[in-house]
Amino acid sequence: MAKKKRKIRATFRKNRETRVRESDFTQRFAQDEEQTENVHQSERISGKGDLTRKRTVVAGDDDGDEFNLQIDETGCLKGRVLSVRGLHSTVHADDGRRFECATRRLLKTLETDMRHVVATGDRVVFRPIDDNSGIILKTEPRHGTISRTSRGRQHVIVTNVDLFVIVTSAAEPYLKPHLIDRFLVTAEKVGIAPLICINKIDLIDPAALQPLVGAFRQIGYETLLTSTVTGQGIPRLRQRLHGMESAVVGQSGVGKSSLLNRIDSDLDIRVRSVSVDSQKGRHTTTNATLWPLEGGGYLVDTPGIRQFELWDVIPEEIAGFFPDLRPFVSACRYADCTHTHEEECAVKDAVADDLLNARRYESYCHMFAGDAI
Ligand code: GDP
Ligand code: ZN
Secondary structure: OOOOOOEEEEEOOHHHHOOOOOOOOHHHHHHHHHHHHHOOOOOOOOOOOOOOOOEEEEEEEOOOOOOOOOOOOOOOOOEEEEEEEEEEEEEEEEOOEEEEEEEEEEEEEHOOOOOOOOOOOEEEEEEOOOOOEEEEEEEEEOOOOEEEEEEEEEEEEEOOOEEEEEEOOOOOOOOHHHHHHHHHHHHHHHEEEEEEEEEEEOOOOOHHHHHHHHHHHHHOEEEEOOOOOOOOOOOHHHHHOOOEEEEEEEEOOOOOHHHHHHHHHHHHHHHHHHHHHHOOOOOOOOOOOEEEEEOOOOOEOOOOOHHHHOOOOOOOHHHOOOOHHHHHHHHOOOOOOOOOOOOOHHHHHHHHHOOOOOHHHHHHHHHHHOOOO
C-alpha cells in the first residue's frame, strides 16, 4: 500500500551551523552524514535565517510516527535500540551483534512535538561503520509507546512494547485488586495488551482467588497464577514472554525479580551488574533499557520511573478504559453521566442486575474520585 506523503516543516537547530562539542565518536561519522544528506533531492532549503533555517522534507505519513526519508539501504542492518544515552544508542542488530550508534544528523534535526527521534525500543535501519559502531539512518513506525509528559512535551520512555505484565502477589504483600485495575487502565490507555500475573500462589488456597480471576478472564484479561517456589505457571509465563517486548510492573516485594530469574537465569545477574555500576556513577542514566531474553524477545527495565508516574488519566476518560463498563455508558440518561451519583445511570443499573462486577465498579468510583491506592 502506498504511503501518503506529507510535508514536515523541520526547524534546524543552531548546532547545525556551529558544531559545539563533538566526541571523536561523532566526528568519525561526520563525513558519512554529509554524504547521506546530499542524496536527498526531495529536500528544499526554503529559509535563510541566521539562527534557524527551515527545510521542507517529504516524509511518509504514519500518524506522524515515521520519517520515511528515502535512503539507500544497501549494506545497512536492522536492529532494536536497547538504550539511548544522549545522541548515542546501543543497537541490537537482528544478527545478534551490538553496535554503538550515532544518529544521522538529518534525523536529529527533524524536530516536531510529536516524537523524539530515537527512543529505547525503536526499530532502526543503520549503517555499520565497523564491527561495533554505526549510524542510525531511519526509525520504523512505532506502536505500544509508554511516555510521560513533561513541560508540555511528550517524553518517550520506551516504544514497541507488546505486553504489559502486571505482577501482583496473592499474599505478602496482600493482594490489591484495585491496583491491578489501575494498571489495567494504564495498559488500555497506552494500547498495550495486559497480562495479569498473580504470584506467590503457594501462600494461599488458589480456590479463594477464583471469583477475582474469573471476573478478569471474563473481561478478556489473561490472568496467570504463578509461584517461584513451586514453579506453577512459570512455563506458561516464559512462553508468553517469548518473542515479545514486555514491560513488567508491580509493587516491590511481589516477586518480579524472582520471576524474571526463573524465566531467564542470567537476566537478573546482568541487570544487577548494571545497577551496581550506576551506584559507582559509571552509568548516570535513568532511561529505559531493553534486555534481550535467552529465548528471544526483550524485557523492558525502567529504572528511575516510579510505577505511578505513568498515571496521567483524567477522570472523564476512565470509563472508556474499562471495557466491561463501556458498553453501558451510551444508555445513561445524561450524556455527561459520571456513573457515580446520577439518576437513571445504565452503569449503576448494570451493577444492580449483576451484569457488571461490583468490585470493578467500585474500583472505577475510587479512580474517578482520585482516591489514593
Ligand atoms: P520484587 O521486589 O518484585 O522484585 O520481588 P522479589 O523477587 O525481590 O521477591 C520478594 C520476596 O518474595 C523475596 O523474599 C522472594 O524470595 C519472595 N518470593 C518471590 N516469589 C515468591 C513466590 O512465588 N512464593 C513465595 N512464597 N515467595 C516468593
Ligand atoms: Zn451513568
